[in-house]
Amino acid sequence: MKVDTFQSEADIPRRFGWIGPFLEGWSIFKQSLLGKIGLTLLIIFAVMALCSFIPPLINPMYNPMTGVDPEITHSTGPSWRHWLGTDFMGRDIFSQLLAGARVAFMVGVSAAVMSIFLGTSIGMTAGYMGSFVDTLLMRLADMIMVMPTLLVVLILSSVFGQLNIWTIVVIIALFRWPGVSRIIRGQTLSLKQRSFVEAAKVAGASHLGIIIRHIMPNVLPLAFLFMTFRVTSAIIIEAALAFLGFGDPGTVSWGMMLQWVWKTGHMFQAPYWLLPPGICISLITLSFYMLGRAMDEVLDPRLRKEDQGA
Amino acid sequence: MALLEVENLSIGYNTKGGYLKAVEGVSFALEEGQSLGFVGESGCGKTTIGMALMGLLPSNGSITQGRILFEGEDLLEISEKKMRQIRWGKIAMIFQAAMNALNPVQRVVDQIAEAIMTHSPAVGKRGAIEQVKDLFQIVGIPQERMRDYPHQYSGGMKQRAIIAMALACRPKLIIADEPTTALDVIVQDQILEETKNLQREFNIGMIFISHDISIVADVSHDIGIMYAGQLVEYGAREEVFESPVHPYTKALLSSYPTITGDRSLLQPIPGETPNLIYPPDGCRFCDRCPGAKPGCGEESPVWVDVSPGHKTLCYHC
């Protein structure tokens, strides 16, 4: 049915043209309980990550990796001196937790950005070019998609020894793009049929121009949505690797903390040590997931529609 | 007693932008075997009226005032169970997106038979299929196409199947919402001709809803012109088309290209339809009306009788 929407809001200056859609999206986002919880949790984690630099400045013994409390030789419970207790070497668990938040953001966001970048560009290329390029790229995507990421990283690290945290990030990115690229390709295929793309062609625009001006702005929101889900999976993979003992020994991640708990046999003796990183991993993945779900609602065109019926 | 009497019906939708007054103060009556056409542009509320008569308003829509008397019974007062029996049993509808109203994975004959059996379980499967055979005869689908799937039908045949389905329970009233919008002109002509014959034959009351004046003019006895949620002119077809009174009706008629008469410059209506969340005070057409007078924007117009049965919502006509 033909619907004529007619609104008469004040005009927004050109350079801030995105503010209108953004405010509209924000008002939908605000209605979502999931989104609000997710965002609150994320802000807490972000504050934790930002604060991770403070403890070592107060006292070198609070350095998460190298700082050792000289008075302590074994794992102790929470005290005023160590809010969450210490690990087996006398390192402060609270400062490790803060450092872990920083690593989680780093790993999650950078792996997600890389895999989304790969997935989006490959998906757009495949969808726009079509024919054999499409077939080739999508078969490649299928091949990678069926490989279990965790297993491949395990094999790689047993071949090459301990992997650096950035290597792990790159590997996660390389293995997590196919899902995104499939979705972006589908979106591109449908956009290619829309007559604004044909209008651009008739106007003489080049393929690159069409991709940049017409395809990309319309797939980017979807790509951002998938980024939140990819962050979740990247954090989980990194934690699993670290817990299994294939993490970067030079960084303090929550997975690493869990591995220390387990390796030193404190699994059932030191809940103050086991629970915080475990809970943090669950909560941060949950919060990104909830954020994604809320963004899904923001991007859902059915919810954007102004009037029904009439 | 009229088959259907609608009195002062008002319907609104809760939308994100606010409360949208889709229909306001609409009254009309339909005698048995007669047909009534509603014409208006998109967003004028014509589809909403059809949905309200069927009791199928979307969840964010509500009827704020008025009565819908069908065979003397107020449809807004009766239980949902009773309404279900009336719906399809006595009031049937041909939807706007008729093409999509058929289930693609079920044979056409089975779909219609199922509709019959839901309303009168006594007939049984075999009896229902017999009835479908008769219906297909009536709407002009060849017998051998009965067991086809919907995708094997052309657009016109799908539309005929939909009409057969609407006729299945021998309704007293059929509401046809843009019944031929997606069809080519030759098929449209055939379908409209068919519909007129069926209506005469079975003495069915019909309400046609369309944005296309010419279709409504072709099939309806009475015409209601709608603008921005209000009925603005109502009367017999000949009266409304040959001596239109309301400025909107006149403007609408002179914005249609025709193949008859002189080829004169079309007079488009300037501007756009008003926002129904914040409808203008006074006459809703006054912004676009060539004959608007100073008072038009302040005072709500009232119904004026032009001649018996022909009335208009305008002060100055």
Next chain:
Amino acid sequence: MDNQPNPILQIEDIRKVYKTKGSVLGGPGTDVVALDRISLEIYKGEIFGLVGESGSGKTTVGRLIVSLEKANQGEIFLDDVEITGLKGRALKGFRRRVQMIFQDPYQSLNPQRSVYDTISEPLAVHAIGNPETRQELVEEAMKSVGLSPPGDFLHRYPHRLSGGQRQRVAIARAMVLRPQFVIADEPTSMLDASISAQIFNILLEMRENLSVTILFITHSLAAARYLCDRIAVIYRGNLMEIGPGEEIIRSPRHPYTQALIDAIPKFGHSGEIKRYGTLLGTEREGTNGLCCAFFPRCKVASETRCGEERPRLNECSPLHSVACHYAEEGFEL
């Protein structure tokens, strides 16, 4: 227009076949002939109407002219230059001269780009002017389609425009390059009547003020009659009749055109209309691939002649051609 018509666009013997994929369970794909060796000429400065039902191939003609699709056979000339094989810079130069207005204004504007972005894109593509002059050109184009004052609309996004406003933006985009030839593919089929009339009048003004030639593709004979100097009727990929608009409406010669006119619901001046009654009640089988396209539904047709030989377009009076064996001798029903 002067008496000596001056063709700007010539289509010669164009054929377009779409291949459909076969089903998974065997069965080869079938070829659908969208256009069956069509030839026509469009004269400078006229509005030419191409009228047909859905599936008649009318949209394909437009898409072939702007090179959105390639024909299987035949040639298209713009100002005597063959255009079907153009590539690279020559193609880009051609793009500047021929533009298209699409059917659905809800699909033809990028929701992520403002009115200014949309209308200025062709200018940017062809590197015309600098940002300031571009804004002037855009505002000028907007005024010419009735989007004024331009400042009110320039920075709006499509979701804040009504259907009619969107189509105006689409027309402004097509016109901003000052093309010689514009294809309007059912530009009003998604719009309300009062808004359609506005669009029609904009197209008429365009022709008047910018001396552009327009190919108007439509399913509505009434709209074509209103806008067009000449009308061609197309049916299942075949041209049935070409002639001056008023003549096609008042004295159609082809049985299909007559059936179309019969089918249009009339109101108001119903007295003067006669019914031709050329449409066959039940379709008959087409004898073979050679029969007239309208043979299965034509009451006039004869098995021996129309069923065996496809009629060619023949001039029956100056400027008026009909593809029917019985057009010249006439037929009575």
